[in-house]
Amino acid sequence: MLPWLEPSYQQLSSLHQRLQLPHALLLSGRRGLGKQQLAEAVVRLLLCQAGPAEAPCGRCKSCQLQQAGHHPDFWQDTDASERIGVDSIRQLSRFFHEHAQQGGARVAVLERVERMSEAAANALLKTLEEPPAGGYLILTSDQPALLLPTIVSRCQQWSLTVADTKVVELWWQQQGGQTLDKFFEPLLHSAPLEAWQWQQSGQLEQVRQSLLQLEQYLQGQASMQQTVQLLAKTEQLPLVLSWFVRERLAQKSNAQPQGYWQFLQRFQQWCRDEQQLLGQNKQLALTALLIELKRLNA
Structure with a gap:
């Protein structure tokens, strides 16, 4: 266990x-x-x-x-x-x-x-x-x-949550996990198996870049085009976006419960479509999702 x-x-x-x-x-x-x-x-x-x-x-x-x-x-x-x-x-x-x-x-x-x-x-x-x-x-x-x-x-x-983050950190060390910096501590403490999966696949740095790009986009420091281009190259993009939505918009569930719920539904639909869409349609779907994300974050 x-x-x-x-x-x-x-x-x-x-x-x-x-x-x-x-x-x-x-x-x-x-x-x-x-x-x-x-x-x-x-x-x-x-x-x-x-x-x-x-x-x-x-x-x-x-x-x-x-x-x-x-x-x-x-x-x-x-x-x-x-x-x-x-x-x-x-x-x-x-x-x-x-x-x-x-x-x-x-x-x-x-x-x-x-x-x-x-x-x-x-x-x-x-x-x-x-x-x-x-x-x-x-x-x-x-x-x-x-x-x-x-x-x-x-x-x-x-x-279910992680009640004691030290338990997770000890488990991470016992598994042979690499030392994580402050940037990834929230990920390790809230979704340790996800963090482990990304480390095993060598994707932690790519995940970092994607999360930083999303943050800059929401703050108006990165364009939509730049963000879509970078995210389109991200492996396991649904998992990366899922974690970002949970962490970045958690406070919105209280301030705008209806809007947050509607966005979650839209995100679930995007996750289903992401496996089926190709080429330009895939980029258009991601663009539409990011527009809604920024609107909710405003």
Whole structure:
């Protein structure tokens, strides 16, 4: 378990031992925090046949099936596209209406649920309104503000953060991470896995240049053309922009909640389009997004 998520895991484990774990969990927090790793740890707890305990036994048939990666009572959406469609939610619903083959719980995980289409969100709401006996649904979200309030209200939400930055810094050193300067400390403290991914790919300096360019653009010190040209060369641009939006515009969610929410929706659409658009259309879409970003930041 990632050390900064250990307190949350222990609390969830305690609820499980007391048979008080809710049928629907929403693990929310910034991208790069490790929500999926926490979800997987809870899945192992729920599927273990040794009974409610602090940790899975690792020896029972159910644990062995889970370790092998093909437990019949576990479901996870395997579609890696930038949109969760209604067909995926229908598969989830059918999964919960089947009998548990191992005689225990049935557990499903749905990642980044803000990607759901409107039809998918409505279908999921029906599943949440009629929770199956012995069924557990674990949702993760980078941007829970984009979810239907009715979905959030039917889940127990766990807002995950890094409570102790020294824990993250120690983990970073143990992984062999290079020394980071002050510029990257906010990234390391809020999204350590994202920082690690960028270091491993050798992209930290490119990320620095992109973030500085965006800041200069918002302050009127860099032109739109310059900014678009530089960002167009940035690898993993959606991840870079996602982190910048979270950090730079976090205060705007209180000052302009409706405008911030609308921009998040627009940003999600841009993320989906970015994989499909080519050439000039791609630059035009990025230009439109940056115009909205500057308007919101004004």
